Amino acid sequence: MIQLQQTSDPAPGTYLDRAAAKRAHQLAQIPAEWRLASIPSVSSAPSALAYIRSHGLLTTEELHITETCDAAVLLHKLARGDLSSLTVVRAFAKRAAMAHQLTTCCTEILFDEAFAEAQRLDDVLARTGKTVGPLHGLPVSIKDCLDIKGKDSTVGWVGLVGKPAARDSNTAQVLRKLGAVFYVKTNVPQSMMMSDSYNHVWGQCVGALNRNLISGGSSGGESTLISARGSILGVGTDIGGSIRIPAALTGLYGLSPTLSRHTYERGGPRQHIVRPVAGPLAGTLSGIETYMKAFQEGEPWKVDSQVAPIPWRSECCVIPSTKRLRIGYIIDDGVVKTQPPVERAVQETIAALKAAGHEMIEWDASSHARAYDLWEKAILSDGGLACKKLCDMSGEPLIEGMLVGKPENLLTTAQTHELLADKYEYETEYLRRWQEADMDALIMPVVPWVGYKPWTWVKSSQCQPCVASELPCGGYPQRVVWANKTSPTSVAATTKPKRRKPDTRNVTGRTPAARPAVVAVIADRTAGTHVGPVHEEKQSTTGPDHYSLIKRLSSFCRHIEALAGSSGARRQLSEATMTRLVSRINDLVQARMGTAPMQATVSGTAGPLDYIAALMDLSEALETANPVAFVGIAAFAFFEVCEGAFGEWQRHLYGARSLLDLHCRTTGELEVLARDVTGLSEMVSHLLWFDVMGAIIRGTTGLIFEDWHRETLNAGGFFDIVGCPASTFHVFTNVAVGGVDADPIGSCLMVMDSLLQLEGCDTDVARTADAYRCAAAIAVLARLEDAETRLPPPGMETAMTKAVDRLCHVMEMMPVSSRYYLHLAVAVFLAGMRVTRREQCDIVRRYWQNCRAAEFPRYPDAEMRCEAHWRAIGLL
Template sequence: MTDWQARCAQRKQSQLDSIPKEWLIDAPPAKQMNVMQIPKQCGLLSIRELEITETVDIEIILEKLASAEWSSVEVTTAFYKRAIIAQQLTNCLTEIFVERALQRAKELDDILQATGKVSGPLHGLPISLKDQFTMKGLETIMGYVGWIGRYAESDCVLVEILYECGAVPFVRTNVPQTLMWGETYNHVFGRTLNPYNTYLTAGGSSGGEGALVAIKGSPLGVGTDIGGSLRIPSAFCGLYTLRPSYERLPYCGAVNALEGQESISSVLGPMANSISGVKLFTKAMIDAKPWLKDPMAIRKEWADKEYELAYHGGGKKLCFGIMWDNGVVRPHPPLHRAMLITKRALEVAGHIVLDWEPHRHLEIYKNSETIFVADGGEDYRMSCNISGEPLIQSMLPEEGGHETTLEEPYVKRLVGPPYHRTTYELWNLHKEKRELRKSHLDHWEATASRTGTGRPIDAIISPAVAYAAVPHGLNTDSFYTTLCNAMDYATSVFPVTFVDANLDHRHPPHEFYNHEDEAIYNLYDSGLFDGCPVGLQLIGRTQEEEAVIAMTETVDRALRLQEKVNDTSKSSN
């Protein structure tokens, strides 16, 4: 082995050594692709630990912690054990620090017992963190071999606030090298798998969080998003998330790729199995006044008026626009069915659903991607050169990869060489981006003429990705998500259904927009994707996090009510 490979092997072994031996389980058969039920079946978790970790409504967990019905030590232990099961099944973790987390949990239990009061709105709750969020005394490797041994001297602001809120940070999760991939693989920790089908990707760059939270190894995770890194893994793994607007939540002190690139800000957000978790986390962060610790954080308190949808007719009759197709890549059949399901559920609930007309998407995407590569890849090369590791050029597995007809992602042709931009050229990209944001705003405002509510469309519903989770190395679509990063729209993702091979038949060929659209069409095979989660995104306006959460709750209620009606109908038949 070369030196960098030896360092990877040594670091991976130290990670394995940090796992309590009594928490190791027997590996499932290699042919078993869906591992979601292994935590229940492996015998490691007690009945009480299963009850704790199967509780997806975080409000309930917090209530039981506050009443001391569940202690933080037992809740943290239960989720830690399940996280270690998830690690053995999906390779989702980086930092494992059991003793430190349990000590923190015990301190919180002792405070509650002594005072009868909780330590904050997240008292005793274990929370997992993407590997970007520095914790004092722990390594922050972020997918680079050269960062092995780089220990944080202080906590990032997010971690400081989590401690103030009474939370228990307990694991950190895997990311791709460079962070700028919609999949999760690096030379240090390897590849993260999707627990619904390990042949498929969990997405990225918050793919470690996606896999962990999906298998309920964490009640709440925190990831980041610059082009879809929260929403893609959430959609692939059946989760709820929120991509907040620039600087609404505190990023200060976290490490990042492309640091200094401020044209399109990376943002952090929660990932959970319930929308309640998204709301509780977001409100707790904002109520902590992050602008007092992070100079970039916007001074905007949590607005109950906005959460009550005061600017959206009080939420009584909302008007949603559905983006069936963005004119760049046409979604696979399960995504189309998910949009139909959502449209029908909302209409039954008394809301209005109109077709959304895409506006200058290709121009917006080209502008964003050109900004992302304006340094010509210098940031990535410098980080790789520290150790001599090669820059990863493809997420395709070296062995056993799925066949693909896509020779080159459309974005490479769209942006084209030379990738490096001068300062003046970058300024012109910023100027173009401002013009595109104004144009898209005007386009949205103009919908007021056809909603019948006196308001423009309240939110847009669209795919987050054109497909459900795909085989490793084949996630190329970020056209739907990058729109929101460039326009700085607050956006959520919510689960709708699962791929059903009996329902989701291949659509007839259409006139392809480009070669990637054709390759994605040819990728579809209902049998390959059968059983995978299908999620959509809800797109709101800039700095409208409270309203986006509330509207997502509205959509989620409509979907779950329609599910009950359908189940009742099936039972009666």
């Protein structure tokens, strides 16, 4: 990278004062009530995202709206009128204001205009019942270089302050036509030619996930704002990685489309040699697809002659499940050493694609250094004249680390023509190799590193081949958290002595811990519309039978590789992990079902070593942040419940919650994800059940999952899954969260109401419902009992006796062959801990014996706790 030595600052009263005045004007556009009283230090609040969530400035509704990950979810609610555009725009504007104060991610503040436009769109919908377009009412953030009429586009130059655009950019025109609402413009580096986002006008933009680190450049403001959930959909630009690098550093999806598929008219000097392109950044793959589909519906070719008049073709987004793709891959391009977290992300993607049946071929990257040289020569070809002119306008110095030409880089007309010819030759040869390889796509790292601090810059050739060849490229996040699996930092560039000097900087500056790794997906130009938003046809994974959890798990294991979806579920486990995990889950499931023998270990004992090995595989599977891993989590949570390993059970529930948070944080988002991952709702129901019942059995308060997770429960379906009525489950939940202690009178009344609802035991369904109503009463009364005497509150003894008697009676009436028999383990345990007569002990003991006889061990730890209690009170 060519760098200029930063000159000394000129005297105050020149560019410094103009920049300060511009920032003051910006702050004045933020409502006073949205301004933070003080900006927390980086050490006290390293994560802007966490600080925003916990601060309290956002209302519950605003948090709910802005925590929505998928634009399609909000657009659906806006179109139906469930949410007004004004409400949504205000929520994101407030959150953007908070994010900016913590990270310096925004430039122009457009709140007043945005509120007026949102109200106009709401009025149109109310008056006509129709939306103005596919992005109706959706707040969209836009990069500073894309003009908005009447607003500055400083692009990081003080000399451009106070020079508002005379018209909307082509991109903005199309998006307005589609119903988008612009509310902020976002920060960039000076001249937009740097992998950081710093300039003299606005200052240093940092990452929302870690304020010690950068968010990349040049669309760094966009990536920071979206990862802070201050935007749900943003527009950046790319000429050498300016969308892909920021997306990679913040764990987002980003797409640099085929040049002829998207408008972008604001190019820099000599950018006809290597042309820039605008494209979307979003938190979900579905968001990228939503944007690109809508943008093509806006007919961008009518405002930009460079855009091909090709409509969106949805049928091209679906690959038949029987089609075998031929995909190339690059792990290391030989120029800059790929660091271990990034290499692992690529390797896992390769393994997942192989497991899905696709052919993977290693791609020769030896020409990529040549691509970078051509790209850099084009970027520097004006000799730095444009940057010098802009510096002279204000007296500001160049920022260190910018890629800017020197006089010796200036190309004559003849040299420019020669460069164009060289570029065309490279492009033609690259595409010839692509076609000869009969390749559908190419995957590789976006950049070789995962985390950098401000004022560290790296040269990498990994973004340039697709630019030099005008190929579309998308960033695909591997949401892997490396905090507990840090990669070695001793990897030395000297191990590859033929590599270029930037390789050394690449090792010394990186900060891999707790950073996402992103894989680039490159397609040929004809696939530019669809790189990224492509998914396989889903096959039916399960039938309607809900006979038992273990049968469902067995079905999931048999069809796990068929699971696919557009909301992130397409990621699969590595081939080796998949094989081991599915095999061992099947062994365990089939043994429980009694349809196949458990594979014996070398010691001849059935299963424990296989079980432990499967748990190790699951630990590896969790790191893929894959919704499919819910299958394994649910399976092992179930078996650990059966075998009394409550500590492991809780650990996997935390893992499940972490996975869920990566993909959805609201009821609506979970519903959308569940449509893409067949059976996910049922898996979540099991996990919610395990969470609450674990707290009940352990006698603790506080749950891992939250209320909004439980809002997704379908009353009828939930009963079929776990055997407990949804209304009774809410009683258990109240006990588990400690609500009984807060409202003992209300809890007692709720218990009385539950007992009054007891029905006649005419059917297995009625018996099961009655058993759990009794169990809920026992749980409430047990939580209220005196800690020393272990007696219920005065007047409640009769209620406890009645509940235990009734539950034992139900157990005597329930046939062992009932489909609900095995669901009653928790209820039996709760009764067993409160029995007062030996015949009640016998009923509880018979239940455990019947479970063992059926090879379904249920809570052996709980059974031993019951027997210990019986001995203590003289019943055994």
